[in-house]
Amino acid sequence: GENVEQHPSTLSVQEGDSAVIKCTYSDSASNYFPWYKQELGKRPQLIIDIRSNVGEKKDQRIAVTLNKTAKHFSLHITETQPEDSAVYFCAATFQIYNQGGKLIFGQGTELSVKP
Amino acid sequence: GAVVSQHPSWVICKSGTSVKIECRSLDFQATTMFWYRQFPKQSLMLMATSNEGSKATYEQGVEKDKFLINHASLTLSTLTVTSAHPEDSSFYICSARDQRNSGNTIYFGEGSWLTVV
Numbered sequence: 001g002e003n004v005e006q007h008p009s010t011l012s013v014q015e016g017d018s019a020v021i022k023c024t025y026s027d028s029a030s031n032y033f034p035w036y037k038q039e040l041g042k043r044p045q046l047i048i049d050i051r052s053n054v055g056e057k058k059d060q061r062i063a064v065t066l067n068k069t070a071k072h073f074s075l076h077i078t079e080t081q082p083e084d085s086a087v088y089f090c091a092a093t094f095q096i097y098n099q100g101g102k103l104i105f106g107q108g109t110e111l112s113v114k115p
Numbered sequence: 116g117a118v119v120s121q122h123p124s125w126v127i128c129k130s131g132t133s134v135k136i137e138c139r140s141l142d143f144q145a146t147t148m149f150w151y152r153q154f155p156k157q158s159l160m161l162m163a164t165s166n167e168g169s170k171a172t173y174e175q176g177v178e179k180d181k182f183l184i185n186h187a188s189l190t191l192s193t194l195t196v197t198s199a200h201p202e203d204s205s206f207y208i209c210s211a212r213d214q215r216n217s218g219n220t221i222y223f224g225e226g227s228w229l230t231v232v
């Protein structure tokens with residue numbers, strides 16, 4: 001079935017350390033993998049995404065890696081700051097015939113960066 | 116980036132009444148929009164895919180007669196929660212796909228907090 005698994009559910013790091021969040025997906029046809037940051041009561045904010053024709057993408061302190069063979073992708077945040085504290089969600093597209101893909105979300109990771 | 120607007124931001128309704136939430140793509144046309152529900156401290160759960168000019172596609176376990184979706188134009192999709200009950204209280208959020216310039220980015224609305232009393 002359509003499934004995205006995300007780990008860990010909570011992550012606490014010291015300011016300046018790195019944080020890694022991992023996700024696996026079930027459909028080998030998935031081709032788009034965004035990561036979102038969500039603050040309480042607000043819409044998810046896209047922070048980085050990767051498509052299936054790329055293995056890695058980096059944007060300043062944030063990077064995402066994709067292993068299509070293993071069907072998993074990871075978010076890496078380096079030099080973490082207290083303002084990085086939030087809930088992070090991974091997502092993957094699952095195809096709808098003739099309608100493009102629908103996004104299915106992982107369970108979320110609550111990241112806490114301690115000063 | 117593209118803008119998706121959702122209204123109302125929050126609504127309180129009495130049990131048994133219906134409430135409508137609107138999702139608009141402000142600067143692009145969206146043939147496909149998506150409706151999610153998010154309970155506190157949980158993930159976004161896809162409820163249905165809204166297709167312009169045709170019936171919505173509902174996810175397994177979502178009652179189509181209770182959550183009515185209409186996508187009558189390329190910029191507007193509505194979700195109506197019929198005969199709402201307290202257990203329907205949740206954060207409802209829509210998203211729309213921007214397919215301009217061969218892109219496929221999905222943008223989210225601000226979300227709507229529904230409280231049924």
